[in-house]
Amino acid sequence: MVQPEEKKVPPHFEIASWYRQRELPLQTTTAMGKLKNPKRNSAASSSPYAKAEKATNNVFKFNTNVGQHILKNPGVAEAIVAKAFLKPSDTVLEVGPGTGNLTVRILEKAKKVIAVELDPRMAAEVTKRVQGKPEQKRLEQYSVSGTSSYSNDTPLDLTNGADEMEIDTPAADDDEEFQGFSDHEADDDTPAFFKELNAKQTNFPKTVGKKKKTRVAELIKEKIRKVLEDVTDLADKRAGKCDENDFLRLLSAFNEEGLHFA
Numbered sequence: 192m193v194q195p196e197e198k199k200v201p202p203h204f205e206i207a208s209w210y211r212q213r214e215l216p217l218q219t220t221t222a223m224g225k226l227k228n229p230k231r232n233s234a235a236s237s238s239p240y241a242k243a244e245k246a247t248n249n250v251f252k253f254n255t256n257v258g259q260h261i262l263k264n265p266g267v268a269e270a271i272v273a274k275a276f277l278k279p280s281d282t283v284l285e286v287g288p289g290t291g292n293l294t295v296r297i298l299e300k301a302k303k304v305i306a307v308e309l310d311p312r313m314a315a316e317v318t319k320r321v322q323g324k325p326e327q328k329r330l331e332q333y334s335v336s337g338t339s340s341y342s343n344d345t346p347l348d349l350t351n352g353a354d355e356m357e358i359d360t361p362a363a364d365d366d367e368e369f370q371g372f373s374d375h376e377a378d379d380d381t382p383a384f385f386k387e388l389n390a391k392q393t394n395f396p397k398t399v400g401k402k403k404k405t406r407v408a409e410l411i412k413e414k415i416r417k418v419l420e421d422v423t424d425l426a427d428k429r430a431g432k433c434d435e436n437d438f439l440r441l442l443s444a445f446n447e448e449g450l451h452f453a
């Protein structure tokens with residue numbers, strides 16, 4: 192089979208034109224030299240992202256509800272990172288690194304990457320990719336775990352390099368009513384927003400229900416909802432359509448809620 196020549200990303204590369212190029216059908220021939228119907232090569236289809244649903248050889252199923260479309264096209268990943276014009280002195284905050292296809296490239300160019308990932312399985316993949324390599328020291332991972340579809344019973348795991356913060360939660364079953372955190376639990380190591388929530392007794396739903404959602408995950412979720420829907424009104428806006436001002440508003444609103452990214 193004659194493979195199409197690998198296209199290199201030109202220096203003044205435009206992402207839009209790359210997409211257009213990749214949408215062109217690729218002609219392939221069989222070993223006998225007979226022309227087959229032009230078919231799209233799956234890795235070079237109209238989207239640079241792997242279709243999660245079709246990925247049969249994945250160790251775990253991607254959750255498209257939280258945007259788990261993994262970038263598979265190395266050219267696009269390179270181009271995205273190139274567009275950031277990173278300097279060796281930069282520290283990059285990467286939200287949602289997925290399996291780390293951009294992370295490893297960013298680490299080649301920047302001083303440090305702080306990656307925040309919702310899904311602990313993804314966070315583990317990113318860790319694996321740098322394990323034992325010099326880049327490992329330059330990657331900090333914060334993983335926010337505890338969501339229903341892939342939680343273990345750890346409600347929140349915010350890991351900052353060697354410093355691990357543990358939030359102690361009662362081992363009681365998830366269905367019991369959440370009464371807020373006691374004074375004892377809200378000690379000095381507890382993030383400010385937990386104390387604040389405890390003090391305010393917010394109108395956050397108190398029962399967790401049958402699903403294996405933990406109390407802390409619910410609290411975090413509510414905070415994120417509030418920021419996206421009530422405060423910034425950015426819930427329905429795609430990241431690609433957001434401008435600098437939107438991102439700054441988001442960052443500020445998260446900070447206000449006690450969620451800090453760096």
Ligand SMILES: C[S@@+](CC[C@H](N)C(=O)[O-])C[C@H]1O[C@@H](n2cnc3c(N)ncnc32)[C@H](O)[C@@H]1O
Binds near residue numbers: 257258
């Ligand atoms: C589009 S995928 C990642 C793609 C990745 N950058 C790549 O190039 O392959 C988005 C990732 O963001 C994560 N994610 C979704 N919501 C998040 C949130 N609120 N905080 C952190 N990570 C989140 C998802 O679990 C998923 O791994």
